[in-house]
Amino acid sequence: xxxxxxLFTIIPADRVKQDEPLSAHTYTKLGGNADxxxxxxxxxxxQAVLELAHRESVPFMILGFGSNLxxxxxxxxxxxxxxxxxxxxxxxxxxxxxxxxxxxxxxxxQALAEELSGLEFACGIPGTVGGAVYxxxxxxxxxxxxxxxxxxxxxxxxxxxTLTKEDLDLDxxxxxxxxxxxxxxxxxxxxxxxxxxxIKDVMxxxxxKRESKQPLEYPSCGSVFKRPPGYFAGKLIQDCGLQxxxxxxxxxxxxxxxxxxxxxxxxxTEYISLIRHVQATVQEKFKIELEPEVKIIGEDIAVENx
Numbered sequence: 001x002x003x004x005x006x007l008f009t010i011i012p013a014d015r016v017k018q019d020e021p022l023s024a025h026t027y028t029k030l031g032g033n034a035d036x037x038x039x040x041x042x043x044x045x046x047q048a049v050l051e052l053a054h055r056e057s058v059p060f061m062i063l064g065f066g067s068n069l070x071x072x073x074x075x076x077x078x079x080x081x082x083x084x085x086x087x088x089x090x091x092x093x094x095x096x097x098x099x100x101x102x103x104x105x106x107x108x109x110q111a112l113a114e115e116l117s118g119l120e121f122a123c124g125i126p127g128t129v130g131g132a133v134y135x136x137x138x139x140x141x142x143x144x145x146x147x148x149x150x151x152x153x154x155x156x157x158x159x160x161x162t163l164t165k166e167d168l169d170l171d172x173x174x175x176x177x178x179x180x181x182x183x184x185x186x187x188x189x190x191x192x193x194x195x196x197x198x199i200k201d202v203m204x205x206x207x208x209k210r211e212s213k214q215p216l217e218y219p220s221c222g223s224v225f226k227r228p229p230g231y232f233a234g235k236l237i238q239d240c241g242l243q244x245x246x247x248x249x250x251x252x253x254x255x256x257x258x259x260x261x262x263x264x265x266x267x268x269t270e271y272i273s274l275i276r277h278v279q280a281t282v283q284e285k286f287k288i289e290l291e292p293e294v295k296i297i298g299e300d301i302a303v304e305n306x
Contacts, residue, residue, distance in 0.1 A: 026071060030267065041085045054157045060080070096111055099186045118147040133148065154183040156181045160185075218263055248267060248269075260278075
């Protein structure tokens with residue numbers, strides 16, 4: 001039985017796309033095609049696909065909203081598992097338990113509706129719960145590690161595990177999930193009761209700050225670089241005079257220097273080239289290395305010799 005036929009025994013054919021453009025599934029609107037784009041609806045389906053991939057030595061990766069991701073123009077080989085249909089959010093006492101494909105913004109809104117405080121910082125983070133755990137997402141002084149208590153995960157081979165907060169090894173924009181290639185299925189957040197208006201006031205203030213300062217009108221990967229110790233990446237880039245710098249259709253944002261925006265059908269190659277140019281310029285001027293926060297994956301397009 002072919003690999004594809006085996007895959008169809010796990011996932012219905014209408015939820016398996018071949019040669020799928022990943023530019024349709026990333027915030028940057030960049031990226032080549034995936035060999036197989038698969039949308040499981042249950043944990044059991046995810047587990048079975050991983051076991052199949054492991055058995056057949058087929059590479060795979062997990063894709064949520066693609067908000068902190070750049071896929072190169074050559075795309076991705078093997079399976080791209082899209083978990084966006086796993087999006088249930090439920091309450092248990094002062095805890096919210098959210099599946100990996102739920103938008104972290106929706107979890108923060110559910111917390112508001114339930115009058116539970118702690119996820120206000122996440123009200124503008126454009127990613128999934130799985131992505132938030134993967135990179136310990138944070139904003140405006142809050143981080144995922146401040147409120148998470150545990151996560152249900154799968155190993156790359158399909159073994160189911162429950163990890164505590166300590167097991168997750170959450171640090172600045174990293175975690176055990178990213179280091180070991182684990183797959184988040186759900187996360188539990190411990191929150192504190194607080195009045196609706198008090199929570200909403202904080203979320204409204206953070207939303208205003210985000211919308212007034214960030215270039216949300218263009219496709220982007222969000223904040224491109226990690227914060228260098230003692231500095232702000234955006235300020236360093238601004239002080240290098242790089243705002244408005246373009247390579248192809250990619251531009252260092254005039255609104256916020258920490259963002260690179262796709263203003264005119266940029267390719268991933270152009271976008272990544274601009275990232276490298278910014279890094280080199282800041283290194284030359286300030287002797288400071290900017291480390292990307294965004295994850296760059298996939299293959300370059302092969303260039304044939306003339």
